[in-house]
Amino acid sequence: GNSVTQMEGPVTLSEEAFLTINCTYTATGYPSLFWYVQYPGEGLQLLLKATKADDKGSNKGFEATYRKETTSFHLEKGSVQVSDSAVYFCALTNSGGYQKVTFGTGTKLQVIP
């Protein structure tokens, strides 16, 4: 079945540092890949997505590139802010059938001033 593996957290960074959160996946076919962000006390929000190999999703300074050869979708940001502190979830939907969402376990990011 499908699975998503994220790096363990929490990740603690100083403001303006470079962020990478690793995500790898296992899936049949050609899944769509997503990053969601969850701020304290809120639901998950779609951050960015990519639907085919070599696509780059980007939003709010965050980027991730769909790498089929390494089955990865790592999240990056060049300069993090305190307001980026949240839990980040990597997710995929399979390309056929029911297209249900498979989530990773989430990576907590804490950015300190």
Add this chain to the structure above:
Amino acid sequence: DARVTQTPRDKVTEMGQEVTMRCQPILGHNTVFWYRQTMMQGLELLAYFRNRAPLDDSGMPKDRFSAEMPDATLATLKIQPSEPRDSAVYFCASGLVLGQGADYGYTFGSGTRLTVV
């Protein structure tokens, strides 16, 4: 921005009581999920509807949980009887799935925080 609305926001109930959680998906979305989030288990898929028809509820304890979509504007998740181990945050999410590979992501509600004492 269109939102997924969940009610109640918080619910505290005694063990054995019935709990009903409601979700209003975004108008025009054809897919609705129910997830449960706990610190120990993370996000668990409970039920999944497409065009109001249940497609997958394999993650849901059938003896006490039930999920329905009586119409396109309402999804419900019911627990009867509730137990302390059901304490969690329950999220509803909706999205528009048009076909193979045409997936635009899902919009989540703010969740219902359930505490069973």
